[in-house]
Amino acid sequence: MRPARFCAPTPRGLARSLGLPVPETPAEQARLLPWAVQTLLDDLALTPAKHRPEVRALAHLMARGGWPWGSAVLQALGDGPPPPQAAQLRALAVWTALPEVPELAPEPPPGTTPISPREAQARLAQVLGPQAESRPQQAQYTGAVCAAFDPRHHPDTPQVVLAEAGTGVGKTLGYIAPASLWAERNEATVWISTYTRNLQRQLDTELDRLYPNPDDKNTHVVVRKGRENYLCLLNFEEAAARVAAVPSEAPALGLMARWILATRDGDMVGSDFPGWLADLLGREVTLGLADRRGECLFSACEHVHRCFIERTIRRARRARLVVANHALVMVQAALGGIDDDSRPGRFVFDEGHHLFDAADAAFAAHLSAVETAEARRWLLGAEESGRSRARGLARRAEGLVDPEGDAAALLSDALEAARALPGPGWAARLAGAQPKGAVEHFLIEVRRQVLARAPGVEGPHSLEAEARPAEPELLEAARAVAAALTDLVEPLKAYAGALARRLDSEADTLETSTRTRLDSMVRSLERRAIGPLAAWKAMADGLAKDVPAEFVEWLTLDRVDGREMDVGLHRHWVDPTQPFAQTLGRRAQGFLVTSATLRDGNTDSEAAWIAAEARVGLRHLPGSCVRAAVPSPFDYVNATRVLVVTDVPREDAAQVAAAFRVLFLAAGGGALGLFTAVARLRAVHARIAPLLEEAGLPLYAQHVDAMDIGTLIAIFRDEEDACLLGTDAVRDGVDVPGRSLRLIVFDRVPWPRPDLLHKARRATWGGSAYDDRLTRLRLKQAFGRLVRRADDRGVFVMLDNRMPTRLTSAFPAGVTVERVGLAEAVAIVRAHCLTLTARAPSLP
The missing domain is CATH 3.40.50.300 (P-loop containing nucleotide triphosphate hydrolases)
Structure with missing residues (x-):
């Protein structure tokens, strides 16, 4: 019910979205839930007669797949015999009910009249x-x-x-x-x-x-x-076709069908799609139905005239x-x-x-395992059994050239050369030093040089090392990569040229759909294949030379909790x-x-x-x-306090967690904890979550809770006494006005990460002064979350006793930075937040 309408997934969020009294106590929240369910079922019973057959057919299909709400929903819709299975399956074909994207004439050039x-x-x-x-x-x-x-x-x-x-x-x-x-x-x-x-x-x-x-x-x-944010109708159609054989997927796909008919634009990330639904239903039958790199058939797709992405592009x-x-x-x-x-x-x-x-x-380039394997997938499509929907270049290009002609031969040559890129199972082969193809051999040598030169090899974190001077084995492997990429780029360029020539030579006879496909294919080849492959070839060719002054290059071995995720050579602009x-x-x-x-x-x-x-x-x-x-109109001097806690050792995880706990409790919730490292966030969450729950303060955490950050922030905004832990994504640009945010606690000074890329930029832009400038701007941005309207009040606490005085100019003029012990900080937080009184319970 009510698909594509926002609702924070909490009892209070349900109450607000349904127009019910907002519960305050846990008992009131529990009593609200059956009330909310009955409200939704009552709405369902009012389904117009013309829509009732399709809704009942879909509900029967979902119930047959094991949907727990099936019987209650069918009862609300009224008794009647179940429709035939074919009719139930047709109820998933919601794409047929979507309006077609209209073809319109090009827009005239815009004007240039100024405004005063x-x-x-x-x-x-x-x-x-x-x-x-x-x-x-x-x-x-x-x-x-x-x-x-x-x-x-x-x-x-x-x-x-x-x-x-x-x-x-x-x-x-x-x-x-x-x-x-x-x-x-x-x-x-x-x-x-x-x-x-x-x-x-x-x-x-x-x-x-x-x-x-x-x-x-x-x-x-x-x-x-x-494109990867939008639902792909072809992906949904293929998933719906599996339901007859896999009925257990019917509940999830039925809910997706309801959303497809109601969504404003098919956007599955940060729009009207419930971000928490993927955790309940599974990623494959929700977010996994989005358009992914290497899948889109563009104008060759039968759904192109109803496609959410095409509609959005044309509307724009x-x-x-x-x-x-x-x-x-x-x-x-x-x-x-x-x-x-x-x-x-x-x-x-x-x-x-x-x-x-x-x-x-x-504008960066990454000659890495993940990027090159993705390029192979874009070119060759899915090479393993399973549910991958990657269709490959040959499928996307069907019908564009004579299958017996020279252009088809060029495509065949390119796809054969693409096998030099990492294929399925590359991670195991790299770990076992058993490469297939020139690029995997190169990546093994990259990995070897990183492990030989990087500090902290024994730890679980990612590693990096300078690319030069390169080991002889790495240089030899780089030359082989350059040759393999040449064998791939040249036929792709020729094939793209053949498609472009057809656009020219048959300009008077080509159908509009074919012309559109040819044009899209030429642009896609350049952007998704020829351009990146040429950049990787230049990087491999240049490894034996000095890197151009405007660039910085280095080698990485990316690890998450000790598990190797990627390896490669990276090139970024210094500026x-x-x-x-x-x-x-x-x-x-x-x-x-x-x-x-x-x-x-x-x-x-x-x-x-x-x-x-x-x-x-x-x-x-x-x-x-x-x-x-x-300047800001807010009275920061009277509305805020800025504290630096001096007696909590930042290396002592237990004491840091205890500081977060007592500060959050002193504020009575409405607290945002900011971290400069995900590992420390998770460690603090594990220590304080049970204790805050006992105190009746909900705690949510980015990188812990299986919800997108937008949903977490919506819950935090909606639950006035909740607490939220996060990193950069909640430090910058989040708008939580009012009582929901009255305390910010930062675990450490947010210095720039001292990696090789930052080292090059630091040398260019002023050394330690550059570090200070970036850090002050981050503190300024974080502090800006605290006061969002004139009547807001709050406290900003830094737990790092090493915060230098020269960084305090990040805070508004007139705001005094106080260096205090934890006990005094707790007293200040408690006193400052007492003025923010809670609302009285409103649910009988």
């Missing part, structure tokens, strides 16, 4: 409504960022605004106002990019204020993510606002276009301090914002980079601005940018 600050501020006032409180800082911010939407004056020189907005300014609606107004006026699209999918969800919710009518919002707003071409994430935007920038080579001209980069990390991931600026940056007409934490510390110095510009890549662009800084 006064016009943007008027739009902001309209969005906020007449009852909104006066926020002069928000209006100031809105006026300042309008320059990002001015016309470009010179080629390759976008209009750029770098804007820092303190917490509470309201920057999201502050930039939505000018972005939406400019998009409407110029019949254009603005891409709004943020860092994580959870933040996309928050931003999407904010847009309800701009478009309160769901139909209007659906027309003008599109949330874009990578006509939307006014596209809500994306940095990873997608960066990958598309690296590949030269947005899926179909469309080139958006205006961007807003929220959480702009993460642009560096996103560019680092997008990854350089290729970002050269691709998307110069191509854009204008963009805004904004965040609450762009500048280091509380200074307005020129040096702080220059460092911020360098961190987001603006120094690689011609021209200058508009700088804007709007």
Whole structure:
């Protein structure tokens, strides 16, 4: 019932979503559950007559598969004989009920008419409504960022605004106002990019204020993510076809069918799909049905006209606002276009301090076991029995060329050469030093050099070592890899050329579907195979030479709890914002980079601005940018306390866990624990979870609870006395206003990880001063979670007694950092949080 509607998976979450009184005590929560069930069954009994046969058929199929709710659901739907098995199976074919994606003419070029600050501020006032409180800082911010939407004056020189907005300014609606107004006026699209999918969800919710009518919002707003986030209808159809033979999967697939008919866009991560459902039903029949690399048949798929991904891509071409994430935007920038080579001209980069990390991931190259094995899977498809749906290049290319012609022979040569890449079972062969193919032999030599040179080999953690000077055996293996990759790249290039020539030579006769398939295949070959393979070949060829100055290369052996997961040679840009600026940056007409934490510390110095510009890549662009800084309106001096606990040895796991426990108890919940290492998070969780449960405080933890981080944060926000442990994903950009977050405890100073990549960047950008700057920005971002509205109060506690004074400028001006013992910290937390009174129970 109510598929694709958000509900925090707790008794309180159920109550709020069903409009029932919210329970407070455990006894009230227990009494709520049968009430909630009856409410849902009552709703089910009101199913319209025209939908009742399909719903009953699906419920019978699920009941026959062992669904415990089957009898209650069928009773609510009314008595009657079960439909024939064929009708029950047809009830899973929900793809036939989805609307087709319409084919529309190309959009005309966008306009370039600017907007004035006064016009943007008027739009902001309209969005906020007449009852909104006066926020002069928000209006100031809105006026300042309008320059990002001015016309470009010179080629390759976008209009750029770098804007820092303190917490509470309201920057999201502050930039939505000018972005939406400019998009409407110029019949254009603005891409709004943020860092994580959870933040996309928050931003999407904010847009309800701009478009309160769901139909209007659906027309003008599109949330874009990578293909792997969306359900694949072909995957679902193939899973549904198994139900006759495997009826036990019917309950899960029946629930998925209900969601497919109700979902807004088929997005399975961070949208309207319940993230906790995968833990209950199993990943294979939930998240495993998403589109995965190497599976999509594109226009050759029979579901292409109903495909969620295709629908989203096409809607994005006509939307006014596209809500994306940095990873997608960066990958598309690296590949030269947005899926179909469309080139958006205006961007807003929220959480702009993460642009560096996103560019680092997008423009890196990894000649590793996992990456090369994935390339083989993309080319050859599934090679083992089982349920892998990878279809391979030959299947995806069926019917594009004469099967007896030269192009088909080129494809055959390429697929044969692909067997030099790691195949199924590569991990066992690498561990046993029994390689198959040139790449596996190279990876064994990489592994050997890492184990010979890296410190801490006996431990369970990942290892890394410098790539140069390379051992002679590694150099010999690298030459063989370069030759094998040449044998693979050359026929792939020729095959792609043959497909492109057909597009040209048969331009007057090709059917639209065939033309689309040919174009998609050419682009996919370049982006998914030829480009990466060529980069790996260059890395292997260059191992005997010095690495170019703009890059850093090293070898890794990735391990998780002592288990080897990957091994390879890695290449990253020292400054990854350089290729970002050269691709998307110069191509854009204008963009805004904004965040609450762009500048280091509380200074307005020129040096702080220059460092911020360098961190987001603006120094690689011609021209200058508009700088804007709007301070937070919050009274941090009176609303917050910042404590550094001095008498808890950070190396003593028992004492650290005890500190978390007593601080969480002193606050009465509403506590967020932040960790710089997953292992320490898990250790603290194991020690304190039973004791907090005895005290009636729910404890949730990233990397422990089998739920996505978005669901965990939703529960934490919903359960006012809950506690949450997390790492970077909950340190940055999480919005939990009110009583639900009143205490933050950080286990250690969040210094940058001292790996070889950071070593190279540290040497380039100022040594220890670079470390300090990054650390202050992380502390600033974490502290920003504590106060999200004017009446919030809270305490920030650092358990690391080694925190140097020079880092304390990360906190707002006027906030005193107090160094205290644990007992005094507990007393301060208890006194500060006593003012945040709990609500009275509301359930009779």
